[in-house]
Amino acid sequence: MIQRPFFNLGRRPQLPYPVLSQDALGALKDLPPPDRAVLLYKGPGLAGASPSIKRGDGVRTGQRLLLESGGAAPLVATVTGRVADISSQRGNLGKTYSSIGIDVTPRDEQDGEFFKIHKEGSPEQMLGYLEALPGMPSLSPLLPKAGPVRILIISGMDRDLLITSNQFLLKTETDALAEGIQRLKEMTQPDRIIMAVPPGSVSDAEKTGAEISVVRPFYPNGNPRLIVKDALKKAVPMNKSLEEAGIAFLGVDAVIALQPALVKGEIPIHRVVTVVNKDMGAIHARARVGTPVRKVLEALNIETGHGDRVVIGGPMTGRTLYAEDEPVLFDTEGILVQDRSHILPVSDTHCLNCGECVRVCPARIPVNILIRFLENRLYQDAVDVCDLSYCIECGLCSYVCPARIPIFHYIALGKHEFAQQMAEEAAHA
Amino acid sequence: MPDQKLYLVSYAPYWHNGSSVRARSYDYILAALPAVFMGILQYGVPAFRVVAFSVSCAVLWELLLNKAMKKPVTIVDGNAAVIGLLLAMMLPATAPWWAVLIGALAAILVGKWVYGGLGCNPLNPPMVAFAMLMLSWKGVVDFNAALVNFDLGFDMAYPPASLKYFGASAVEDFTVWGLLMGRQSGGIGTTFGLGLIAGGLYLILRGHVRWEIPASFIAGILITASLFHVSDPARYGAPIFHLLTGSTLLAAFFLIGEDSSSPVNRIPMFLYGALGGFLTVLIRSIGIYPDGVVFAVLLINICNPLLDKIRPKAFGKGAQDA
Numbered sequence: 001m002i003q004r005p006f007f008n009l010g011r012r013p014q015l016p017y018p019v020l021s022q023d024a025l026g027a028l029k030d031l032p033p034p035d036r037a038v039l040l041y042k043g044p045g046l047a048g049a050s051p052s053i054k055r056g057d058g059v060r061t062g063q064r065l066l067l068e069s070g071g072a073a074p075l076v077a078t079v080t081g082r083v084a085d086i087s088s089q090r091g092n093l094g095k096t097y098s099s100i101g102i103d104v105t106p107r108d109e110q111d112g113e114f115f116k117i118h119k120e121g122s123p124e125q126m127l128g129y130l131e132a133l134p135g136m137p138s139l140s141p142l143l144p145k146a147g148p149v150r151i152l153i154i155s156g157m158d159r160d161l162l163i164t165s166n167q168f169l170l171k172t173e174t175d176a177l178a179e180g181i182q183r184l185k186e187m188t189q190p191d192r193i194i195m196a197v198p199p200g201s202v203s204d205a206e207k208t209g210a211e212i213s214v215v216r217p218f219y220p221n222g223n224p225r226l227i228v229k230d231a232l233k234k235a236v237p238m239n240k241s242l243e244e245a246g247i248a249f250l251g252v253d254a255v256i257a258l259q260p261a262l263v264k265g266e267i268p269i270h271r272v273v274t275v276v277n278k279d280m281g282a283i284h285a286r287a288r289v290g291t292p293v294r295k296v297l298e299a300l301n302i303e304t305g306h307g308d309r310v311v312i313g314g315p316m317t318g319r320t321l322y323a324e325d326e327p328v329l330f331d332t333e334g335i336l337v338q339d340r341s342h343i344l345p346v347s348d349t350h351c352l353n354c355g356e357c358v359r360v361c362p363a364r365i366p367v368n369i370l371i372r373f374l375e376n377r378l379y380q381d382a383v384d385v386c387d388l389s390y391c392i393e394c395g396l397c398s399y400v401c402p403a404r405i406p407i408f409h410y411i412a413l414g415k416h417e418f419a420q421q422m423a424e425e426a427a428h429a
Numbered sequence: 430m431p432d433q434k435l436y437l438v439s440y441a442p443y444w445h446n447g448s449s450v451r452a453r454s455y456d457y458i459l460a461a462l463p464a465v466f467m468g469i470l471q472y473g474v475p476a477f478r479v480v481a482f483s484v485s486c487a488v489l490w491e492l493l494l495n496k497a498m499k500k501p502v503t504i505v506d507g508n509a510a511v512i513g514l515l516l517a518m519m520l521p522a523t524a525p526w527w528a529v530l531i532g533a534l535a536a537i538l539v540g541k542w543v544y545g546g547l548g549c550n551p552l553n554p555p556m557v558a559f560a561m562l563m564l565s566w567k568g569v570v571d572f573n574a575a576l577v578n579f580d581l582g583f584d585m586a587y588p589p590a591s592l593k594y595f596g597a598s599a600v601e602d603f604t605v606w607g608l609l610m611g612r613q614s615g616g617i618g619t620t621f622g623l624g625l626i627a628g629g630l631y632l633i634l635r636g637h638v639r640w641e642i643p644a645s646f647i648a649g650i651l652i653t654a655s656l657f658h659v660s661d662p663a664r665y666g667a668p669i670f671h672l673l674t675g676s677t678l679l680a681a682f683f684l685i686g687e688d689s690s691s692p693v694n695r696i697p698m699f700l701y702g703a704l705g706g707f708l709t710v711l712i713r714s715i716g717i718y719p720d721g722v723v724f725a726v727l728l729i730n731i732c733n734p735l736l737d738k739i740r741p742k743a744f745g746k747g748a749q750d751a
Contacts, residue, residue, distance in 0.1 A: 304434070306435055343437060400448065
């Protein structure tokens with residue numbers, strides 16, 4: 001935990017990203033494949049539909065599982081085994097997930113479908129297939145289409161503090177990265193390719209041949225919107241998605257994951273995660289996608305106890321787990337274990353109006369007024385008067401709040417509730 | 430399942446910089462102590478009596494109101510103690526017990542809780558209380574009358590009053606060093622300029638007081654007072670005299686920067702402070718009150734919500750949807 005300096009003169013907190021140096025990378029620990037893998041599909045998937053797979057079905061590595069009849073909601077398996085369990089889960093803010101448990105057989109059997117697509121199919125088909133890997137970000141922004149100048153931005157920054165998986169991959173798998181970028185370039189023909197990296201990784205990033213944008217390694221500069229603004233010297237308006245502005249944004253981890261698929265037609269099955277122990281020591285581990293967090297912690301001898309916090313992601317924006325059954329997916333950058341003695345409770349004190357949050361907010365939102373609207377559930381006013389929708393979700397407001405109001409939680413709830421209100425109004429219009 | 434392992438689930442972020450309301454309050458108290466000690470040193474037991482009674486009354490009123498309103502007990506956050514202390518610092522050492530008791534009630538109830546408590550008050554609570562005392566019982570806060578029986582070895586006339594009623598020649602004997610060292614009559618904690626400046630700097634360095642507010646307030650005082658002084662040096666005091674007398678320094682570092690009643694954006698903070706300084710000198714020079722700070726502070730407090738509407742455009746907010 002980074003404490004406030006005793007004399008801070010009202011300056012914003014300087015929260016440095018950890019910077020890996022070449023000689024202090026540490027070893028990469030390979031984790032054994034799990035006995036039971038879990039794959040998550042982020043979407044309604046199984047809700048109300050009859051999936052084309054059922055318990056007891058055999059699954060091969062790289063096989064596309066269709067969770068709804070008619071071919072919708074595909075999910076690509078990263079293990080070989082037998083389906084043991086299909087269920088639906090609830091996540092934060094009412095999101096639903098489909099979860100498929102697979103009893104893993106030790107020997108991998110490859111499914112041939114993707115290899116065929118790689119040989120004969122179009123880039124659309126290939127990327128569409130890969131997009132269905134569990135936790136893979138949307139790849140459709142990569143595809144060539146008419147519109148503004150198309151820019152591919154690859155981030156070598158990690159999204160959150162303590163997490164160093166992108167930096168680690170950038171330094172250890174530079175060749176694979178360069179190859180992956182080259183292949184993406186041939187396939188999708190972007191007008192510019194920019195790599196955003198911390199100062200220590202510039203020489204590695206140069207090997208990829210992309211344009212370089214150096215990011216000051218202080219939180220929240222790893223945020224995609226801020227990286228885009230840094231790289232293009234112009235912010236994308238918040239009412240436009242990056243995709244609409246012609247920007248495809250991928251992390252180094254995603255490019256590394258895509259590389260074997262794009263180059264050799266092999267379905268990727270691993271990802272490197274940063275596991276941060278209670279003493280904040282970080283280990284880089286390569287896990288089979290689908291490995292439950294429990295297995296990762298067991299393999300690394302990290303013990304957790306009652307009342308601790310286990311977070312997927314980093315300390316500022318991660319997501320807590322209530323059970324260790326959640327798996328490592330392609331978007332799992334890190335796992336953070338926090339001892340219960342390090343947890344500060346939040347409070348329901350009123351906002352003091354001290355303005356710390358206003359001064360720290362990278363989006364320049366009047367958080368002190370916003371929190372008053374949000375506490376009173378005036379979401380429309382929060383959007384109209386206080387720019388709720390312009391929040392880039394860095395979590396710094398909660399981090400600095402002396403009243404310890406869970407501001408970021410209120411903001412997330414506010415955005416969710418407002419979106420629901422809008423959807424309801426649209427339905428009744 | 431008594432021994433089941435359950436994790437704590439909460440929303441991000443999972444880190445906090447460790448700041449708290451309580452730490453802020455205690456820092457305020459710590460920063461105010463030099464000026465308070467000087468007051469007690471000068472006026473002795475009567476001053477100590479007022480300080481102790483004011484702080485205890487404020488905390489007790491807060492506790493009673495918490496209980497009466499069935500709210501969680503908030504005295505541990507130290508805000509009530511700060512309000513009591515700041516009120517005592519503005520009062521003369523001879524303030525009668527009932528005035529302190531009523532002042533503390535006014536500060537906690539009328540200044541703070543009628544609006545919903547900490548962070549909801551539009552006006553500075555100790556200032557509200559002081560204004561009420563001043564308007565209701567003139568004699569209580571008339572420093573010339575209240576301190577008539579004290580002789581501390583310097584001119585015991587209240588400097589702003591002397592300036593107002595007898596012109597600049599009446600205050601010629603006050604030296605800057607003397608004013609800084611508290612050789613002037615006034616409220617218990619308002620006379621020791623050096624102590625107030627030291628405390629104020631501490632609060633600014635700690636980040637509890639935004640430097641923009643005291644800086645622009647002092648600039649406002651100096652500039653406005655210079656203009657008056659230049660126009661008629663015999664009638665209007667020197668700028669530095671305005672800065673070091675009355676409760677100007679206390680207001681600059683401890684009162685106008687109070688979180689809830691002051692703006693948080695940069696340009697509004699400058700406007701707010703400068704307006705406060707301007708009004709203070711204006712009331713002192715052409716108003717009817719010797720010390721203009723009280724009403725200047727309350728007036729700028731009222732401007733705060735309006736001023737704070739001046740703010741930068743949000744990140745990624747284009748002209749088309751402004």
